[in-house]
Amino acid sequence: MASEGEITSLLAAIRRGEQDAEAQLVALVYDDFHALAKRYMTRERPDHTLQPTALVNEAYLRLLHNRAGEWENRSHFFAAASIVMRRILVDHARMRSAGKRAGGRQRVELDDFLAADGPRVEQVLILDEALTRLAEWDGRQARLVEMMYFGGLTAAEAGAVIGISERTVKREWRAARAWLQSRLGGPGE
Numbered sequence: 602m603a604s605e606g607e608i609t610s611l612l613a614a615i616r617r618g619e620q621d622a623e624a625q626l627v628a629l630v631y632d633d634f635h636a637l638a639k640r641y642m643t644r645e646r647p648d649h650t651l652q653p654t655a656l657v658n659e660a661y662l663r664l665l666h667n668r669a670g671e672w673e674n675r676s677h678f679f680a681a682a683s684i685v686m687r688r689i690l691v692d693h694a695r696m697r698s699a700g701k702r703a704g705g706r707q708r709v710e711l712d713d714f715l716a717a718d719g720p721r722v723e724q725v726l727i728l729d730e731a732l733t734r735l736a737e738w739d740g741r742q743a744r745l746v747e748m749m750y751f752g753g754l755t756a757a758e759a760g761a762v763i764g765i766s767e768r769t770v771k772r773e774w775r776a777a778r779a780w781l782q783s784r785l786g787g788p789g790e
Contacts, residue, residue, distance in 0.1 A: 608675040616671060623665055634660065634682060637753050641686055651693055660685045676758045680744070683752020687729075694725040731784045735777060742777035745770060 607629055614622035638653035638660070663685045664678075672678040736743035741763060748759040749770075756770040763770075 605675045608678060609673070612672050612674065612678060627661060627665075630678070631657070633679075637679075637682070638686065640753060641690060641751070651690070656686060656689060659689050663689070674761075676754060676762045679752050679754055680748045680759070680762045683754070684747050687747055687751040691725060691729045694729075727785060728781075731781050734784060735780055738780070739773075739777070741765075742773050742780065745774055746777050746781070749774060 608626070611622050611626040611629065615626065634657045635653055638656040641656065642651070642653050660682055664682060672681060732743055732746060735746065744763060745759055748754040748762060749756070754762070756767045756774065760767045760770040765773075
């Protein structure tokens with residue numbers, strides 16, 4: 602695992618415009634990103650056409666192309682990566698389901714979804730829609746879900762990114778999970 606200090610130094614070098622800093626950053630965090638992508642892909646359906654390496658490569662392209670984030674440290678960078686990876690998987694699910702719209706919604710238990718061996722495309726889209734609604738209601742809780750579920754950050758790391766205590770993160774994580782669970786059913790549920 603790449604150290605916080607090394608990543609923070611390279612992020613500062615990228616902001617200063619040092620040309621070789623991006624390549625050094627990619628080399629330094631590749632294994633961590635690949636492990637994160639592999640974890641994501643184990644949650645996807647078994648016949649998924651996107652492989653962990655492709656997810657990592659696409660995430661790098663999007664992250665380094667859109668450097669406007671001005672990441673401060675490892676936690677910020679991995680939080681941004683978690684958002685990017687989520688968007689890639691959701692975009693992939695949307696493309697797959699285009700033209701195959703199901704007529705009705707189905708109830709999805711959050712704990713079952715989080716533990717699923719291979720969620721269906723519809724489940725990925727349902728979760729994405731619920732996260733979008735959570736962001737409208739409480740943006741901080743939505744960011745915590747992205748960072749902790751999609752990004753694999755610990756409560757302490759997520760708290761450091763947002764600027765809140767680990768205890769507050771844990772409390773808001775529970776609240777976010779409860780809110781999402783209450784909305785993952787069909788209309789009126």
